[in-house]
Amino acid sequence: MSYRRIASAATLAAAGIFLLVASRPAAGQALAPAVKTDAKAYTAPRTPDGQPDLQGVWTNSTVTPLERPKGLGAKEFYTEAELKEIQKRERERYDLDEKEGLPPANHSGVEGAGPDEVHYDFAQFGLDKSQAKIAWNMRTSIITGPEGVIPPRTPEARQRNAARAAAAKGHEFDGPENRPLGARCLARNNVGPPMLQAGYNSNLQIVQGSGYVTIEAEMIHDTRVIPLDGRPHLAKSVHQWYGDSRGHWEGNTLVVDTTNFSDLNPFPGAQNLHVTERLTRVADDTILYQFTVEDPGMWTKPWSGELPITKISGQLYEYACNEANYGLENTLRGARVAEAEAAQKAAK
Amino acid sequence: MRTRLFVTAAAVFGLFMAAAPVRAHHAFAAEFDQNRPLKLKGTVTKWEVVNPHSWIHIDVKGEDGSVVQWMIEGGSPNNLYRLGFTKESLPPGTEIVVEGYQAKDKSNRAVGKNITFSDGRRLFLGLSSAESDPDKK
Numbered sequence: 001m002s003y004r005r006i007a008s009a010a011t012l013a014a015a016g017i018f019l020l021v022a023s024r025p026a027a028g029q030a031l032a033p034a035v036k037t038d039a040k041a042y043t044a045p046r047t048p049d050g051q052p053d054l055q056g057v058w059t060n061s062t063v064t065p066l067e068r069p070k071g072l073g074a075k076e077f078y079t080e081a082e083l084k085e086i087q088k089r090e091r092e093r094y095d096l097d098e099k100e101g102l103p104p105a106n107h108s109g110v111e112g113a114g115p116d117e118v119h120y121d122f123a124q125f126g127l128d129k130s131q132a133k134i135a136w137n138m139r140t141s142i143i144t145g146p147e148g149v150i151p152p153r154t155p156e157a158r159q160r161n162a163a164r165a166a167a168a169k170g171h172e173f174d175g176p177e178n179r180p181l182g183a184r185c186l187a188r189n190n191v192g193p194p195m196l197q198a199g200y201n202s203n204l205q206i207v208q209g210s211g212y213v214t215i216e217a218e219m220i221h222d223t224r225v226i227p228l229d230g231r232p233h234l235a236k237s238v239h240q241w242y243g244d245s246r247g248h249w250e251g252n253t254l255v256v257d258t259t260n261f262s263d264l265n266p267f268p269g270a271q272n273l274h275v276t277e278r279l280t281r282v283a284d285d286t287i288l289y290q291f292t293v294e295d296p297g298m299w300t301k302p303w304s305g306e307l308p309i310t311k312i313s314g315q316l317y318e319y320a321c322n323e324a325n326y327g328l329e330n331t332l333r334g335a336r337v338a339e340a341e342a343a344q345k346a347a348k
Numbered sequence: 349m350r351t352r353l354f355v356t357a358a359a360v361f362g363l364f365m366a367a368a369p370v371r372a373h374h375a376f377a378a379e380f381d382q383n384r385p386l387k388l389k390g391t392v393t394k395w396e397v398v399n400p401h402s403w404i405h406i407d408v409k410g411e412d413g414s415v416v417q418w419m420i421e422g423g424s425p426n427n428l429y430r431l432g433f434t435k436e437s438l439p440p441g442t443e444i445v446v447e448g449y450q451a452k453d454k455s456n457r458a459v460g461k462n463i464t465f466s467d468g469r470r471l472f473l474g475l476s477s478a479e480s481d482p483d484k485k
Contacts, residue, residue: 118380124472125423126431201426317426324398330379334452
């Protein structure tokens with residue numbers, strides 16, 4: 001983070017605080033503020049078999065954080081003016097850096113990274129958010145409610161995760177099995193559910209057939225196949241990285257119920273995860289996405305969130321992650337070299 | 349002053365910055381060595397436009413005239429495709445300068461932090477940011 005960026009963030013923050021004090025929450029704002037549309041007046045088109053049509057290529061890329069930034073308290077929504085300011089800043093971020101001859105904003109793409117982050121430049125590869133379409137909304141956090149953060153974990157969950165971390169410590173690079181699912185191109189938590197943004201290439205394609213809705217996530221290639229025929233969930237003994245989803249329509253809303261997760265994804269340590277999602281097309285170019293996450297063995301209470309999903313032009317591109325995952329090989333080879341060097345040093 | 353400003357800014361950082369942290373596909377620090385920065389001038393021989401990361405192959409000519417081959421890791425190509433780039437956008441024979449870090453195993457692989465043409469123009473820069481503009485949807 002550059003000094004200039006820090007300074008301008010502070011200035012903007014001051015402006016934001018002023019607005020916070022000066023503004024009063026508008027009545028009715030809590031109803032559908034994630035999207036600026038009159039959901040009631042809109043009727044979604046229908047598929048040939050009569051389902052509300054959610055099909056197309058969409059993005060859930062957003063600048064809204066999952067958890068509410070500290071200091072905002074119970075403030076759930078920005079005012080129009082604050083949002084305009086954020087949008088302006090996001091739009092100008094890239095150009096400003098260019099003008100001032102600085103490397104593009106947060107250029108490694110790794111939040112909080114210093115200028116020497118060992119990483120390629122996100123802006124150079126089109127991965128910087130300012131170069132992508134963003135699903136704008138007025139929320140201060142994706143998580144809804146006065147707290148706006150993931151609730152505390154239960155003592156048992158903390159203990160369980162700490163034990164797991166302790167067992168893994170020192171063995172992170174032993175072999176491919178020790179690397180995270182994402183680094184192995186196996187699974188990523190953006191697929192969810194809940195479906196949260198992927199950071200880049202944060203795109204989804206929805207295809208509907210008779211009795212099914214499928215959602216493909218570009219990152220990192222997974223397709224959720226959601227049957228609508230009311231069949232029961234898989235046997236309790238079956239656990240999957242993305243769980244087991246069942247859907248049904250409640251009016252114009254697709255409700256998806258997912259259980260049977262493994263405890264590795266999307267929230268490591270959550271052994272009895274249950275996610276409910278609601279997808280409602282509220283405009284030609286917008287789906288309102290809402291979700292509730294619960295696992296009494298993991299968190300002290302359920303938590304919910306919402307964000308708009310926006311239509312994008314073009315198609316989903318293949319993300320054949322395993323095709324050339326040199327990174328995994330390089331990482332393990334690097335670890336072997338480091339071990340050999342350490343052994344040599346110890347022998348001296 | 350700077351420290352205090354930083355604390356203030358850090359407290360509200362989340363207001364303006366991206367949502368969930370943008371995580372690298374894999375831990376770059378495990379793959380590349382921060383203590384081995386490098387700057388290479390070379391000629392592109394091949395560009396592997398593959399996921400999860402693109403790889404640019406270059407020939408680097410040493411002072412003694414010997415040619416050494418390097419592989420440079422870059423970003424996922426999908427967004428470049430969306431922005432109009434193709435495999436032909438970086439043809440073999442293109443001269444580039446790479447600033448980056450060498451692989452920890454000391455092989456001729458590196459992450460290309462910045463890539464520029466030999467005349468100083470930056471590679472892939474100057475792309476449209478219009479997509480993020482809510483007024484230009």
